[in-house]
Amino acid sequence: MKPEERRERMALLVKEATKISVDELATLLDTSRETVRRDLTLLSEQGLLRKVHGGAVFMQTALESPLGDRRATARGEKIAIGRAAAALFRQGDSLLVDAGSTTAYFAESLKNAGSFTVITNSTVVASEMWSAPSPSEVYLLGGRYFGDGHEVLGPLVVDQIQRLHADHAVLTIGAVDQGGTFMDFNAEEAFIARAMIASARHVTVLADGSKLGRHALFQVCKADRVHRLVTDRAPDDAVENALRAAGVEIVIGEPRA
Template sequence: MAEGRSSNFRHQTILEQLSSNGQVFVHDLAEYFNVAQETIRRDLTKLESQKLLKKVHGGAVNIQSKFERNFSERAKVAIDEKKAIAVKAAGVIKSGDTLFIDFGSTTVEFSQSVKMINNLTVITNSPVIASIMQENPTIETILIGGQFIGSQYACLGAIALRNISELFADYAVIGVGAIDVNRGIMDQNVDEAAVARKMLENSDKLIALADSSKVNKHAINLVTGWEDVDILVTTSKDFKIADKRSAIKTKIILASTGSDAE
């Protein structure tokens, strides 16, 4: 905990956290600096006036990334955790299954693991994931069209949503921007959240993937509540869903990195 400290120190630390994580939260910063949340809100307002960040509900995001870090930056975070999550999640899938896979750094790792399973049908809005699946000739790959967003390496928007609505799958495998113990799974990007929501609507089961950096956080878009999450694969050992009724449905699979005990 960084007790006291000047506003300049807080501002510099906030910008450093934004650079590393892409977003910050008022509650977390207030605890870290041991100051009132209103103090943090004033800090964020000041930094926004200098065009150094963008305030959102509950915190702020990196304005330089247009509210979302690009894939190259996201892919560098928690690499070992994402690989462990990918292996555990792929263990749920069996030959003959049909999958929706949305685009994200964790779902790319999942695709690298699941491509070893023969005779799948994979539906994705990501050319990157479609290319990975083509390494296994027994996998049928359907690439969803739409507006291609280069920073996210994905097709989004109305066309993508319409394409998804015409298809159905056994599983929707979704990368998570944030998971909130009370609300459910969340995303910082409106269009990505809409794609994830449509995929889960047209699937029998939802598998959500979240490394520990996403746990006990929140974002501006709710993808869905816990009542719709069938499986959560995470590296967070202490995560528990607040709603006991929803927790009955959601199976939590703990993925461990090589240095952790199973």
């Protein structure tokens, strides 16, 4: 198991157990107590858990709220991002679009930008594209339905995505850290994003400024897998330098007054 995979699994085990000991983690991960302690220190510094004597406890800050609440947060910024992102695609493009508050606003703008082929695990995105003035081809991926996010998740969805070869993947994420790593708070959503990245020729990530320079639980990809980041304001220097070094184009969608 690679170190990042081990730490991802460790963070998930802490989340599931709420509190867990170093000895239990060492047994479950088949590694040494020293390695567990080092990993817990790193995860604690990233704010993904709290290291305590003899183990770790889960921090509730690593959770996301339901989609309805997220759509109401930074609404103007997300609308601006969606509008700017929709202008980047050409009629006839095929797009894999994941579920999230910002991709929902993206779909609102994209449906007025022409005809596209959209494959998504979001019922909100599918509904928006179905109501487009210029009819688009809309495919809703099938799997286990999660009402809080109005999304379909799980291995059935991943399997379907792996059979596709789209022009673009358009993704939301939970965080971009200062090293340019793209991350999410939900493991299954991260699996979907990874599958979409692998099945698309170009990757566009939509993220409002609050996501930049922060950490989340699950890694989605390194910066060199992303072609464009669409956001509402310039990232801080560390994030911007990491992204530009990896060749990521940064597009700013400014909210309207």
